[in-house]
Every structure is written in C-alpha cells, then in structure tokens.
Amino acid sequence: MSDAITSNDTLRVSVLSEALPYIQRFAGRRMVVKYGGAAMVQADLREAVFRDLVLLRSVGVQPIVVHGGGPEINQWLEKLAITPQFQDGLRVTDAATMDVVEMVLVGRVNKQIVNGLHQVGGQAVGLCGSDGQLVIARPYGDGSRGLVGDVAAVNPAVLTPLLDAGYIPVISSVAADPSGQAHNINADTVAGELAAALQAEKLILLTDTPGILQDRDDPGSLHRQLSLAAARQLMSSGVVQGGMTPKTECCIRALAQGVAAAHIVDGRVPHALLLEVFTNAGIGTMVVGSQRHLQPGD
Numbered sequence: 152m153s154d155a156i157t158s159n160d161t162l163r164v165s166v167l168s169e170a171l172p173y174i175q176r177f178a179g180r181r182m183v184v185k186y187g188g189a190a191m192v193q194a195d196l197r198e199a200v201f202r203d204l205v206l207l208r209s210v211g212v213q214p215i216v217v218h219g220g221g222p223e224i225n226q227w228l229e230k231l232a233i234t235p236q237f238q239d240g241l242r243v244t245d246a247a248t249m250d251v252v253e254m255v256l257v258g259r260v261n262k263q264i265v266n267g268l269h270q271v272g273g274q275a276v277g278l279c280g281s282d283g284q285l286v287i288a289r290p291y292g293d294g295s296r297g298l299v300g301d302v303a304a305v306n307p308a309v310l311t312p313l314l315d316a317g318y319i320p321v322i323s324s325v326a327a328d329p330s331g332q333a334h335n336i337n338a339d340t341v342a343g344e345l346a347a348a349l350q351a352e353k354l355i356l357l358t359d360t361p362g363i364l365q366d367r368d369d370p371g372s373l374h375r376q377l378s379l380a381a382a383r384q385l386m387s388s389g390v391v392q393g394g395m396t397p398k399t400e401c402c403i404r405a406l407a408q409g410v411a412a413a414h415i416v417d418g419r420v421p422h423a424l425l426l427e428v429f430t431n432a433g434i435g436t437m438v439v440g441s442q443r444h445l446q447p448g449d
Contacts, residue, residue, distance in 0.1 A: 169429070170429035174210045174429065177428070178211030179211055180351075181213045181350070182212055182213070182214050182215070182354075182355060183343075183351045183353070184214055184215070184357065184424065185218070185219075185338055185357060186217070186219075186357055187219045187221075187338060187418070188357060188418045189419045190418030190423075191218070193419075196419065198267070199421040199423075200423075200424065201264075201267045201268050202271050203423075203424035204273065205268060205273035205319075206425065207428070208317065208319055213314045215314070215320050215345065216320065216322065217323075217338050217341050217342040217345060218260060218264060218324070218338060219338035220255055220259075221242070224242075224255045227251050227255050231251065235248075238295070238296055241291070241296055241299050244297040244298040244335045245298070246297075248335075249297070249298045249334075249335060252325065253325050253333055256279070256323040256324065257279045257325055260323065261277040261279065261321055261322075264277070265277040268319055273319055275318060275321050276319075276321065277323075278320055279322065279324075279326065280341060281325065281326050281327045281333065282309065283306065283308075284306050284327075285305065285309050286302055286305055286336070286344070287304040287306070287328065287329065288300035288303060288333075288334035289303035289328055291334075298334050299336075300326060300335060301336065302340055302341060305345055307348045322341070324336045339397055339398055340397070342401065343401035343404050343410075343413075347408035347410055350410070351410050351411075352410075352412070353414060353428070354401075354412075355413075355416055355428075356398050356402070356413070356416065357416055357417075357418030357423065358395075358415055358416065359417070360395065361434075362374065362416065363382070363391060363395060363399065363436040363438075373435075373436065374436050375432075375436060375437065376437050376439070377437070378440070379440050382438050383403060386399055395415075398415055399438075401413075403438070406438060407440075413437070414427055414433075414435050414436065414437050415438075416436075417434060423435070
C-alpha cells in the first residue's frame with residue numbers, strides 16, 4: 152500500500168463530493184463558454200481551461216466553446232503593416248483587416264484550441280460561424296465600422312450530431328452574410344446568441360475581471376448574484392461601463408431568450424470554470440432571470 156492519506160487527498164475527495172449534485176444536475180445539459188482574455192494567452196491558464204472543458208464533457212455536460220483572438224490578430228496586423236483601429240470598443244474591419252481576422256481566428260487560433268483539447272484527452276471539432284450556416288451575419292449598426300457584423304440568425308442543428316457524439320465544438324466568431332461576405336462578429340455576442348438558440352443551461356464568459364463590481368476599483372465589491380432586473384439597473388445607472396457593458400448586455404439578451412443563467416467569471420483564476428459550476432459559492436457574477444437561483448451551481 153502507498154503512503155498514508157494526506158490532507159490534500161481528503162480535500163480532493165471533499166471537493167468531488169461537493170460537486171456530485173451539480174454533476175448529476177448538469178449531465179446532458181449544454182453550456183456555452185466564451186473563451187478569451189488572459190486564459191487564452193497564458194500557457195498555464197490555457198491548460199487549466201482545456202482540462203476544465205474536457206472534465207465537463209467527461210461527466211456528461213455538453214460544453215460549446217466560442218472564442219475570439221484579438222491579441223494575435225493585432226500581432227499579424229502589425230507584421231503586415233496594417234494599423235489596428237477601434238471604434239467604441241469594436242475593431243474597425245476593412246477588407247484587408249477582414250482577411251487577417253479570418254486567417255487568424257479560423258486558421259490559427261481555432262486549431263490551436265482544438266489541438267489543446269486533444270492534448271488533455273478531449274475530442275473537439277473546429278468550426279466558424281459560416282460552417283453549415285451556423286451563424287448568419289448582418290452589418291453592425293450603420294456599417295461605418297466596415298465588415299463588423301452582428302448576428303442575424305443562428306442555425307444550431309449543425310452542432311447536435313457533434314454534441315451527441317461526444318465532441319466539443321470550438322467556434323470562431325467569423326460568419327458570412329447571405330451574399331457570402333465574411334464578417335467579424337464580437338465573440339461575446341456570438342456566444343450569447345448560440346446559448347439562446349441551443350436553450351443552454353448556462354452561458355459563461357471568461358474575462359479579465361472578477362465579474363460585475365459595484366466599484367470597479369474594488370474587487371471586494373463583486374456582485375455574486377444578480378437578477379435580470381438588477382443587471383439592467385446597474386447598466387442604466389452607469390455602474391456597469393466600459394468593456395463590461397457588452398458582456399452584461401450579452402448576458403441580459405441570453406437570459407431574455409431562455410438561457411437559465413449567465414456567468415461572468417475571472418479567467419485569470421486557474422480552473423475558474425469548475426469553481427463556478429461545481430462549487431456552492433462560485434467565484435464570479437451569476438445573472439439569472441429571477442431570484443429563485445440561489446447558488447452558482449443552480
């Protein structure tokens with residue numbers, strides 16, 4: 152027999168025991184995870200996210216990953232002497248920039264994520280919004296930002312056979328309009344609309360902040376639970392602003408379309424996904440349609 156049981160062994164078993172009700176509840180359910188921020192660029196955090204996703208799939212949850220890739224897009228634009236431009240937080244996307252966005256997101260970042268999931272024992276399939284007309288794009292706003300798109304429609308049937316066969320779909324946020332023109336769509340938006348179309352149990356956005364804060368300079372002011380109405384009030388009062396605005400809007404839209412719960416989680420924390428989904432306390436902000444949900448795992 153090996154060495155005596157340690158305190159770490161006891162803690163590990165205790166954590167598994169706490170997770171059991173959530174594992175049972177979410178088996179067979181779909182969760183859409185928007186993957187971005189520090190969790191994409193730091194090697195240790197990348198591996199932790201990949202392991203979390205594969206563990207979720209292994210216990211019967213059906214995760215769907217939607218990703219961006221802004222930092223790598225900027226690197227390639229600089230190599231090609233194209234100056235990145237932004238307007239109201241969105242990348243202004245002319246034809247040359249769109250070529251780079253499509254190349255990087257669909258051809259590089261997507262396959263890096265797929266291969267990373269394979270390395271930790273998962274089975275993943277890489278897609279973009281154009282594949283199977285999964286996402287139909289339309290121009291964003293008045294079109295002044297070029298080929299920046301919004302979601303006109305979602306056709307999630309292409310994902311069903313992949314999910315049923317045990318694969319993790321990995322989706323880049325590039326999609327074509329009805330004429331075939333590719334558009335660059337915000338990954339949070341794609342994740343929220345996919346979650347709604349799939350009637351997902353959860354939408355989880357990995358960010359570089361602890362969640363929605365009452366005071367953005369004070370991590371201790373984290374809102375752990377918010378109703379849909381409370382989230383809207385924080386936006387209208389200006390508490391939610393800057394980069395958190397589109398993420399909160401994404402959560403609100405998804406909840407309004409039937410998603411059970413939306414979570415904004417700090418992707419800089421190793422294993423943030425499992426901590427939010429499989430523990431009583433969670434680590435981020437959970438937004439729900441009503442106050443009947445009392446725990447992140449609910």
